[in-house]
Amino acid sequence: MPAATSPGYSPNPSTRTTYSNFCFHNLVVSATSVAEFFFTPTQHHMEQPQPIPPATDTLQSTPRHDNSNPQPTRKTIEVVAAIIRRDKQILATQRGYGKWEGWWEFPGGKIEPGESRQQALVRELREELDTEIVIEKPLTTIDYDYPDFHLTMHCFLCRLGRGGITLKEHHAARWLDAHSLHTVQWLPADQDIIDLLTRMLTDTGTPHQKE
Numbered sequence: 192m193p194a195a196t197s198p199g200y201s202p203n204p205s206t207r208t209t210y211s212n213f214c215f216h217n218l219v220v221s222a223t224s225v226a227e228f229f230f231t232p233t234q235h236h237m238e239q240p241q242p243i244p245p246a247t248d249t250l251q252s253t254p255r256h257d258n259s260n261p262q263p264t265r266k267t268i269e270v271v272a273a274i275i276r277r278d279k280q281i282l283a284t285q286r287g288y289g290k291w292e293g294w295w296e297f298p299g300g301k302i303e304p305g306e307s308r309q310q311a312l313v314r315e316l317r318e319e320l321d322t323e324i325v326i327e328k329p330l331t332t333i334d335y336d337y338p339d340f341h342l343t344m345h346c347f348l349c350r351l352g353r354g355g356i357t358l359k360e361h362h363a364a365r366w367l368d369a370h371s372l373h374t375v376q377w378l379p380a381d382q383d384i385i386d387l388l389t390r391m392l393t394d395t396g397t398p399h400q401k402e
Contacts, residue, residue, distance in 0.1 A: 272299035323352035335380035
């Protein structure tokens with residue numbers, strides 16, 4: 192039978208007398224059958240456990256958007272294009288240089304600093320086709336995302352002024368009607384206006400600006 196003063200244990204006060212009486216009469220009994228014992232913490236057990244740190248001290252939250260390494264802004268290029276009309280035909284030119292060589296486009300180019308859109312278009316047509324144009328009206332603006340830049344293309348309905356055309360940067364040029372507009376391989380941005388031009392060429396009325 193374990194002693195009543197065993198470390199960590201002490202008898203229940205309500206059973207201490209009963210235990211002594213049994214011992215006095217030389218009765219052999221089991222301590223567990225007579226006395227009830229309960230746990231008394233020792234100094235080791237009484238040491239307070241370390242508090243659990245708040246979650247914010249141990250877990251680092253991941254921001255929804257990491258601004259430490261922002262992605263570069265997509266470059267935007269603004270250009271002008273001449274939709275040159277002759278009766279029920281539109282002038283198309285085949286690109287003669289660069290990544291898109293051989294594809295078809297409407298003549299035009301970038302707007303230089305200090306230029307208006309109309310001024311840029313007149314200059315570009317002189318440089319590309321050695322010709323003078325008469326700008327009649329704005330037709331539409333196309334926005335297109337190429338893999339490495341965003342293109343904004345302002346298209347103007349035009350007609351040739353004096354003189355013909357001389358190809359200075361293009362492989363070829365064609366006058367296309369509503370049916371043949373779909374027979375050439377257009378640059379992706381230029382392709383977006385083909386349906387509008389098809390309707391315009393088959394319409395007997397005056398072409399309207401695309402909203």
